[in-house]
Amino acid sequence: MIKAGIIGATGYAGAELARLIMQHPDAELTGCASRSYAGQRYADIYKNCNSFTELDCEEENIAAMAKQADVIFTATPQGYLASVINREILADAKIIDLSADFRFKDVSVYEKWYGIEHKCPELFDEAVYGLCEINREEIKKTRLLANPGCYTTCSILSLYPLVKAGLIDHRTIIVDAKSGTSGAGRGAKTANLFCEVNENIKAYGVANHRHTPEIEEQLSYAAGEPVMINFTPHLVPMMRGILVTAYASLADGAGSEAVNAAYEEAYGSETFIRLLKEGEPAETRWVEGSNFVDIGFKIDKRTGRIIVMAALDNLVKGAAGQAVQNMNLMFGLDETAGLMQLPMFP
Amino acid sequence: MIKAGIIGATGYAGAELARLIMQHPDAELTGCASRSYAGQRYADIYKNCNSFTELDCEEENIAAMAKQADVIFTATPQGYLASVINREILADAKIIDLSADFRFKDVSVYEKWYGIEHKCPELFDEAVYGLCEINREEIKKTRLLANPGCYTTCSILSLYPLVKAGLIDHRTIIVDAKSGTSGAGRGAKTANLFCEVNENIKAYGVANHRHTPEIEEQLSYAAGEPVMINFTPHLVPMMRGILVTAYASLADGAGSEAVNAAYEEAYGSETFIRLLKEGEPAETRWVEGSNFVDIGFKIDKRTGRIIVMAALDNLVKGAAGQAVQNMNLMFGLDETAGLMQLPMFP
Amino acid sequence: MIKAGIIGATGYAGAELARLIMQHPDAELTGCASRSYAGQRYADIYKNCNSFTELDCEEENIAAMAKQADVIFTATPQGYLASVINREILADAKIIDLSADFRFKDVSVYEKWYGIEHKCPELFDEAVYGLCEINREEIKKTRLLANPGCYTTCSILSLYPLVKAGLIDHRTIIVDAKSGTSGAGRGAKTANLFCEVNENIKAYGVANHRHTPEIEEQLSYAAGEPVMINFTPHLVPMMRGILVTAYASLADGAGSEAVNAAYEEAYGSETFIRLLKEGEPAETRWVEGSNFVDIGFKIDKRTGRIIVMAALDNLVKGAAGQAVQNMNLMFGLDETAGLMQLPMFP
């Protein structure tokens, strides 16, 4: 059994990690740290966990936790991991970070978009970007894993095969994304109260959301040249789920057949990507509670554009599920271990 | 007092019309027809109306209703009005149609997108497209008013000033729209059940939604040449509200100042359009239950695009409210009569 | 025009007061105070109010506000008004208090259930309990009005006629109440986040909710002897609305006819109480956004119990609407002025 610790275990992503690990056949939860709830019984906060764990929340101490765990998940605010990580800790335990601290190759991009100084750029070279379907082989070898963001996972997986195959004009990419409210976290903010979120939809972070450069960096690798996009997230009155509606002009000559072939080649043998029939819209309800990503597309011959639609559960494939998938890869387990939950509906 | 009748009074748009007219200072509801509920007391179906009306639902009979009413609102399925209207009826009562039957100038566009034969193209010339802020003077003179669709009102009002002033490249327009579920009507369909809609978001009608040609026709008038766009509606788990997020590349030299000027010129003196501060996202909750449209925009200098965001209540400014605004114009009343409800929040 | 000020104008009850007063034909909002948002433009916080007010939020200063206003509404935490009120202020302006500070006749009941010392018991004799349908004549004469709580308004109005007429055994009364989340206020608490409230229902304050003694006191007046009940509130994933389901054993010989007669006598001429047909359940959706209370009942002959069901909008008849109704009474206006909004559905 792999011993797993979680730092930031009482946020929504941390709690989803706890839920998945408690049900994982080859891992066990051996420690959970929480700044807000240290000293309290975990199942008194997340009462769904009653009968599943008797752990208490600990103070955050990554070095101490690393002595006892094989892997540590950090579901913590931006900058936390960079401020505490070092090679000694990495020698004790593998790290899977759900923040953005090690997602970029260029520290200046991080510092510009996140507005904080990076305290540990010397580990950038060790870190691997953990988008499993694209970086699988590198992931298996790393001990410092940068787990992708929720919007970015959905956006990159949607567009990567098309950009790589040169089937779209990447200068025309527009990603209009919609997210459930759990993505905003469990912090006590007026903006996230039931009465503020319910019966409302709005865009936010327009033209400056922090997931933009992360999407651009990965698509640039696919394109072989810099890609610059518009990315607009929206807050939807639901708990879980991200839907991406992406638009781009098709390259000359590109059509239905080539697009289908590109997706099939990229994802035909992937367990967690389900390709939809051409024209069938993705819906968040069909992936809720699961690690699946549903991807479909429609071509508009009138305008020469493709509309790609993809859905995932932001807490699972967009956070905790992908983190567990990465753990499975890093420890040589079956990649799907503990992750084959059938989506729950309704 | 203007005597008003409603045909299709028990759908959501019809019921919102009833609600507005019952509270209108210069109009009274004198008849309501409903195919499904004929013979039943209206306030037994819409119990919110208890204490406000004792009317019973009638069978649909537009000719008879026209004898007794000054104006008839038809909140009916596509094709109904075209199949029953004639000049005799128009001589008896003014008609405000909430369906698409008289929204187009070219019958072939209607027949292509709606898939039904138009039974009364000879009245196309009489009909006026009732987007009040744009067609005000023509509206005052007509007796056959085509009330715009919900998505179209929001989309056209968002983009019209920019297209007209040549500030955007109209070939790059993409409209990503999100709607509450009341827009899907009150028909008993599995797809609209609570458990199917809640905790879900999906696109529908991708690349072929019927509101597309309506938006294109009006924007073409603004451009002075044919405009072709991508329009993608989404279903959101909320009851009321439409949010439009529209993207376009700015024309050379166009910037913040020119865009603000264009909106100010177009809407600066409009009661029902509230221009937001630059960069401020529109939110559906701030217009709920009201006839207002909130419009804002953000310019992304990195990509050279403008993102326009607009919100309205699909049942009010997107349907019944605009219909009453049109009635006010057609009868020489104060344009805002009965329509100054302050949006309800939460 | 009556000049009205609000202290606590940025909570949900305060904001609903602002909304109602801005639309009131005989009153105008002349000041709004908010501890959290002093100095900010009111319509920048409640953007629904754009085009309706240019007021800025002030610091709380009831004495200064009283110099300029005819009436002050205090939508403030328990204890605030008692700590600042005095006879000089009351000489300057009438006070309508939405907190519990002056709802009781016995200071020890207040101090026991609310756990705070009452700073101004000497004004208890001046204060009138503002349940309009029951205390109308006293309300007209007072200058210190204790506006009832949301649950209590619904509970008392449901049961008062039956207790007064001796049709039920008051020792058997059980009130099971359900409330939308706006009743929990706009404070930034984790428990009220969208993801915590949505898809959940729970009881709270079981056997010790503060509205219990308020209900008991009023029902005791009706009974002519002490009444003690069980009151259990529940939190429902919706924004507005309270539903009361109340149970009691019928007195010997009491039946449908007597119950109907009691309600008819008590409420037959009341504008804001709509009596439902026997057996018809009340629903919160039919009163949303309005000052109405819908009351119905069913008799279970098998068990000899009556089940009374009543619905109101907690922010309107349960708070701001009733406060305006009280203002209307206190200033000799038409009792329904500014309060005849037809409930909004959907």
Add this chain to the structure above:
Amino acid sequence: MIKAGIIGATGYAGAELARLIMQHPDAELTGCASRSYAGQRYADIYKNCNSFTELDCEEENIAAMAKQADVIFTATPQGYLASVINREILADAKIIDLSADFRFKDVSVYEKWYGIEHKCPELFDEAVYGLCEINREEIKKTRLLANPGCYTTCSILSLYPLVKAGLIDHRTIIVDAKSGTSGAGRGAKTANLFCEVNENIKAYGVANHRHTPEIEEQLSYAAGEPVMINFTPHLVPMMRGILVTAYASLADGAGSEAVNAAYEEAYGSETFIRLLKEGEPAETRWVEGSNFVDIGFKIDKRTGRIIVMAALDNLVKGAAGQAVQNMNLMFGLDETAGLMQLPMFP
């Protein structure tokens, strides 16, 4: 592997059965019948099941299905099973019925409350009422299992130990229950549309809901004499979950200690019942997607009443999960096989 068939596989309860069986370690789904969708691929209707099954929906034919399956679940309307079942079918396959057809011992109770003639009373003696925690030993031996209703499971489990131990006066029992909307089924009814259910709460079936006699029958066994209660269900704007708030007067001398002891004795070793700390309210969110029932209570010394609060997921422990638990018992499997999902939150 146990071969399982489902009749009525496209309703919500049927679909939840399919989801559970597809993930069950010792059972496989070998047939699914659906009147509405016969001939269609199951995963085209319930798209969450993509990658999990390639089954098509069949016509309903229980005799044919029984030849090929070890167990058949009937998630069908009242009266269906009684009209088709016979001893030949029971010789071929065990039956687990999610309707009410075999839940009663007295056919006249069924016929009175359900208003239909029972076509197969001769099998009443074979049938076992499948409330696992109470009838476990009988369940193991039967081949015709009457799976309890959702409200009834929650109500009976809440009160059974108290009634049996004589700790409450059963003549005072009032059960006020609240349910998510999936309990109303997937039929296309206007009353269950999103816009009708959302932002609303209402009681229904007051004093005549069909689950009443089922609760009364089981509690009568516990009491050793006829029990008659008030049962009031409410519809809550959420998808899953039932909350029961039950009231009763404590018997003389009964108190906290005795109540705790009674629950501990009844459920202390039950996997699927989680006893809450005294005074802690049950919440539906903590059991969502799982087979758990959370039960707690509070004693009100002022009134001498106990308030019992219990929560379960109506589609799992209230329907499909309990059905699988019964299957496990009937086939000698580990009772918890396939049922240890940790509740999903948020």
